[in-house]
Amino acid sequence: MNVAVFSSKPYDRRFLEAANREGGHRLTFLETRLSRETVALASGAEVVCPFVNDDLGPAVVEELAGLGVRLLALRSAGFNHVDLDAAERHGITVARVPAYSPHAVAEHTVALILTLNRKIHRAYNRVREGNFALDGLLGFDLYGKTAGVVGTGLIGQLVARILTGFSCTVLAYDPMPAQACRDMGVRYVALPDLLAASDVVTLHCPLTPATHHLIDGEALGRMKKGAMLVNTSRGAVIDTKAVIRGLKDGTIGSLGLDVYEEEADLFFEDLSGQYIQDDLFARLLTFPNVLITGHQAFFTEEALGAIASTTIGNITAFATTGRAVHEVRAEQHTRRA
Numbered sequence: 001m002n003v004a005v006f007s008s009k010p011y012d013r014r015f016l017e018a019a020n021r022e023g024g025h026r027l028t029f030l031e032t033r034l035s036r037e038t039v040a041l042a043s044g045a046e047v048v049c050p051f052v053n054d055d056l057g058p059a060v061v062e063e064l065a066g067l068g069v070r071l072l073a074l075r076s077a078g079f080n081h082v083d084l085d086a087a088e089r090h091g092i093t094v095a096r097v098p099a100y101s102p103h104a105v106a107e108h109t110v111a112l113i114l115t116l117n118r119k120i121h122r123a124y125n126r127v128r129e130g131n132f133a134l135d136g137l138l139g140f141d142l143y144g145k146t147a148g149v150v151g152t153g154l155i156g157q158l159v160a161r162i163l164t165g166f167s168c169t170v171l172a173y174d175p176m177p178a179q180a181c182r183d184m185g186v187r188y189v190a191l192p193d194l195l196a197a198s199d200v201v202t203l204h205c206p207l208t209p210a211t212h213h214l215i216d217g218e219a220l221g222r223m224k225k226g227a228m229l230v231n232t233s234r235g236a237v238i239d240t241k242a243v244i245r246g247l248k249d250g251t252i253g254s255l256g257l258d259v260y261e262e263e264a265d266l267f268f269e270d271l272s273g274q275y276i277q278d279d280l281f282a283r284l285l286t287f288p289n290v291l292i293t294g295h296q297a298f299f300t301e302e303a304l305g306a307i308a309s310t311t312i313g314n315i316t317a318f319a320t321t322g323r324a325v326h327e328v329r330a331e332q333h334t335r336r337a
Contacts, residue, residue, distance in 0.1 A: 001319050002026045003073070004045035006034040006054050007268065012075070015308035016049075023312045025319075033264075039063045047071040047315055052078060052295070053264040058086040065090035071318050073311050074328075078234060080207040084330040095314040095324030099154055101303035106158035108297035109202055109232045112256035116228060116291050117142065136288075140199075142166040148198030150191065150214070151205030151233065152178045159202055160186050171197060174205075195222040200230065207234035217242040226253035232297045235261035240280050247287050254289040258297045267294045 005012060008029040020027060028045065032038045034054035040063075042048050048069050050056060056072065061083055064072075072087065074096040087094050115121055118139040126133070147163045149156050152174040160170045160181050172181055173191045182188070191214075195201060201223065205211050215229070215238040223229075229252050231238055240261055246252040260266065262278055276282045284290050298307075314324040 001047050001071075001315055002045045003028065003047040003049055003315060004042045005029045005049040006032065006038075006041075007051040009268070011304060012051075012308075015304045016312065019305075019308035019312040023316050025312070025315055034060065036060055036063070039067070042069055043067050045069060047073055047318075049073045049075060049311060049315075050081075051268075052076045052081060053268065054081065056082040056087075058083045061086040061090060061092060065092055071095065071315065071324065073314050073318075073324070075307055075311050078206060079328050080234065082328075084328060088330050093318060093324055094328045095318070095326050096328050097307050097310040097314075098326050100298065100306035100310065101300055102154035102158050104300040104303040105155045105204075105232055105297040106162060108258060108293070109155075109159050109204075109230060110162050112230050112232070112258070112291060112293070113142075113200060113202070113228065116230075116254040116256050116289070121291055122288065142168055142200075145169070145199040146171060146197050148173070148194040148201045149181075149186070150174075150194065150201065150203045152181050152186075153204065153206075155232075156204035157181055159204060160184065163200075168200075191219070192222050195219060196224060198224060198227060200228045202230040203233045203237050205233055205237060207236055211237050213237070213239040213242075215239065215243070217245065220246040220251050223251060225251055228252075228254045228256070230256040232258040235259040235263050240284070244280065244283055247284075247290065252289075255284075255287070255291070257284075257290070257292045259295055260292070263295060 003025050005027055008031060013029050016027060030041055034050050036059055039060050042064055048064060070092060072092060072094045077097055079096050082094055084094060119137040123137055143166060145168050147168040147170050149160045149170060149172045152172050157178055157180050160172060161184055163170050164184055170186045171194045172186045172188050173194045177188045220242055247255060260281060314326055318324045
């Protein structure tokens with residue numbers, strides 16, 4: 001099949017070409033993002049392979065259908081950037097990568113927790129400048145602390161397991177509790193109770209209408225003062241304006257983000273020679289107790305290999321049977337992603 005790969009980077013080409021050796025599909029790699037302005041680049045493609053910040057709203061989906069596109073092969077687990085109703089109306093199948101390496105995201109989450117707690121990012125910069133003072137670098141033992149895990153799919157379960165290894169008391173909130181978490185001693189509680197009791201809160205839920213701004217001003221008001229908040233799920237799970245207020249008044253002791261609700265104009269690009277135009281994001285960067293990475297939690301050899309393999313698998317199955325392996329339908333939009 002003819003496949004247009006949007007938002008492609010050198011690493012996408014490397015892993016997708018390797019996975020496609022037996023698939024034999026014709027892959028066209030496009031560095032540009034998919035949008036109304038660039039959708040014409042999909043002309044001649046039967047399959048479009050987009051990434052998380054590509055525009056797959058109703059107007060773009062309609063134009064893709066007009067170009068003859070029959071499959072959207074997402075290179076991601078999340079599908080909140082796709083108008084599933086529009087895809088269904090126009091007869092376009094949507095497929096995703098439901099799991100790649102949950103270990104990658106879980107381990108990155110704990111890396112953010114440890115780095116924020118022990119101020120490793122600040123200590124690194126100090127030492128490079130010959131400053132070996134310890135003032136301002138005081139952390140705390142994770143041993144014996146309470147960690148709250150919001151969302152216990154595969155990633156949340158692994159984070160819970162790692163944190164129990166640090167001898168944390170782990171609380172969890174999820175409308176669909178996982179027996180694997182209960183078996184390791186995790187206790188499920190209501191979200192307000194989790195926020196009130198946790199020294200560290202880490203978010204691992206999908207972005208749905210129910211979880212949009214799940215952590216807002218009201219939720220932050222329930223948190224233990226000075227707690228750490230980490231988000232490696234989707235940016236819009238937290239209300240950025242409310243979080244900034246929480247940082248200013250000390251409600252949030254430290255903040256770790258790998259995602260941001262307006263990241264589409266920032267992440268995955270080199271903007272080092274430009275001014276950051278997003279005032280909220282620029283404000284976040286001014287806080288010494290904030291650590292941000294650019295949506296890199298998934299970025300391991302194992303994860304990229306699995307993403308490419310599953311993506312090509314979806315395309316091959318669609319080509320041979322008319323059905324992708326991991327299809328997403330409109331009625332799933334409010335379910336766990």
